[in-house]
Amino acid sequence: MARLKTLDYLYQLQSHGIQPGLETITKLLARLNNPQAVFRTVHIAGTNGKGSTAAMTASILMANGYRVGLYTSPHLMDFNERIRVQGRPISEARLIELTEQARSCIGRLDPTFFEFTTALAFLQFAEEAVDMAVVEVGLGGRFDATNTVSSLVSIITNIDYDHQRFLGEKIEQIASEKAGIIKPGVPVVTGAARPSALKVIQKECLHQGAPLYRLGKEFSIENVDPPYFDYHGIRQRLRKLECPLAGRHQFLNAASALAAVELLDQEEWLIKEDAMVQGLSKTRWEGRLEIVRTRPSLILDGAHNPAGAAVVKEFLYEMKHKYLKSKLILVIGILRDKDIRAILRTLAPLADIIILTKPDDQRAALPGDLLRWIPHVRKTVIVDRVSKAIEHALALAQPADIICVTGSLYTVGEAKAFLSGRGQPSRLKG
Numbered sequence: 001m002a003r004l005k006t007l008d009y010l011y012q013l014q015s016h017g018i019q020p021g022l023e024t025i026t027k028l029l030a031r032l033n034n035p036q037a038v039f040r041t042v043h044i045a046g047t048n049g050k051g052s053t054a055a056m057t058a059s060i061l062m063a064n065g066y067r068v069g070l071y072t073s074p075h076l077m078d079f080n081e082r083i084r085v086q087g088r089p090i091s092e093a094r095l096i097e098l099t100e101q102a103r104s105c106i107g108r109l110d111p112t113f114f115e116f117t118t119a120l121a122f123l124q125f126a127e128e129a130v131d132m133a134v135v136e137v138g139l140g141g142r143f144d145a146t147n148t149v150s151s152l153v154s155i156i157t158n159i160d161y162d163h164q165r166f167l168g169e170k171i172e173q174i175a176s177e178k179a180g181i182i183k184p185g186v187p188v189v190t191g192a193a194r195p196s197a198l199k200v201i202q203k204e205c206l207h208q209g210a211p212l213y214r215l216g217k218e219f220s221i222e223n224v225d226p227p228y229f230d231y232h233g234i235r236q237r238l239r240k241l242e243c244p245l246a247g248r249h250q251f252l253n254a255a256s257a258l259a260a261v262e263l264l265d266q267e268e269w270l271i272k273e274d275a276m277v278q279g280l281s282k283t284r285w286e287g288r289l290e291i292v293r294t295r296p297s298l299i300l301d302g303a304h305n306p307a308g309a310a311v312v313k314e315f316l317y318e319m320k321h322k323y324l325k326s327k328l329i330l331v332i333g334i335l336r337d338k339d340i341r342a343i344l345r346t347l348a349p350l351a352d353i354i355i356l357t358k359p360d361d362q363r364a365a366l367p368g369d370l371l372r373w374i375p376h377v378r379k380t381v382i383v384d385r386v387s388k389a390i391e392h393a394l395a396l397a398q399p400a401d402i403i404c405v406t407g408s409l410y411t412v413g414e415a416k417a418f419l420s421g422r423g424q425p426s427r428l429k430g
Contacts (some may be wrong), residue, residue, distance in 0.1 A: 142180020
């Protein structure tokens with residue numbers, strides 16, 4: 001009952017929507033004695049790859065013997081996944097305790113869901129005495145609630161189109177919001193490839209006196225042979241590293257994580273080469289090109305924007321060419337505020353069968369609204385519930401076939417909950 005009351009309270013905070021700005025979160029943290037000042041931070045922004053890069057960074061730091069907090073969003077099945085210490089999600093008892101502690105300090109403040117949960121994460125990390133917190137930005141960067149930390153290293157994974165309603169329609173505007181996490185004198189690692197975005201990041205680094213380390217310039221990857229690659233770093237060269245996360249884009253994310261850890265080593269954090277290798281190889285991150293079954297292959301990926309869809313397309317294209325006789329069954333559910341047209345135009349041409357579905361969220365697009373963006377030559381069916389859509393896909397598939405569930409982390413979360421026998425995931429997403 002106490003857990004339900006806690007989740008209900010957190011859930012109702014979602015009605016406050018998104019309120020850009022740091023005034024409320026700053027006041028709330030001050031009332032909680034500024035827990036974010038107790039630990040050191042690696043702060044990560046970007047359009048895609050933030051969670052994967054955060055997971056790799058945290059895993060490498062843990063392999064080096066540090067006590068590490070990890071704050072990411074959204075979750076797939078349980079709210080507790082967002083706040084982890086040493087890889088373990090926050091316990092239900094602790095979540096209830098911290099929620100009550102933070103509620104008692106609100107007074108007349110009106111925090112959003114994300115502001116409140118960020119405060120919970122910082123409280124947990126402070127009270128668990130973590131050495132380092134790896135913190136993923138929720139939206140943008142400049143006005144994100146996480147931008148109250150004082151970071152040792154900032155990472156900007158990449159810049160692409162997403163959340164244009166809040167971040168702007170142009171790449172330069174989006175890049176400016178992401179670059180808002182850059183702090184005076186704090187080194188910045190970036191995997192951004194678009195020249196227009198990189199120009200914005202470079203300008204902000206110059207303004208802040210922040211050293212900039214660019215993928216492909218100050219550090220790079222070489223000799224990619226999945227799952228292995230060579231890393232040509234800022235100071236180190238590491239050969240035949242294993243990246244356990246699927247997709248060629250993950251080698252770029254891994255390089256950014258390694259570069260950030262190298263910079264920590266320059267800040268007198270002891271980082272061992274063998275621990276870098278071991279930590280990377282042990283990284284786990286669910287819902288991103290995650291192969292959960294074989295024969296037929298069942299892949300989950302929460303691609304929710306055109307850049308994410310392009311990554312999924314590349315991975316599926318390679319799989320289809322590896323298994324020439326297989327057919328691809330695409331199970332897809334998308335939120336209506338996403339670029340539905342671009343996502344479907346990227347993924348649909350690869351599929352032999354498309355099953356349109358809808359995650360259980362008020363922002364989800366109706367399958368019928370997705371249908372108009374599907375080429376008529378494709379075999380397309382509508383199955384309203386994600387669980388039933390997966391059952392239908394499995395019934396259609398032969399052992400050599402490929403099923404890919406994608407379009408949103410909401411869709412993937414429901415898929416994981418169904419496949420694990422847990423029914424529906426927690427309704428809290430944010």
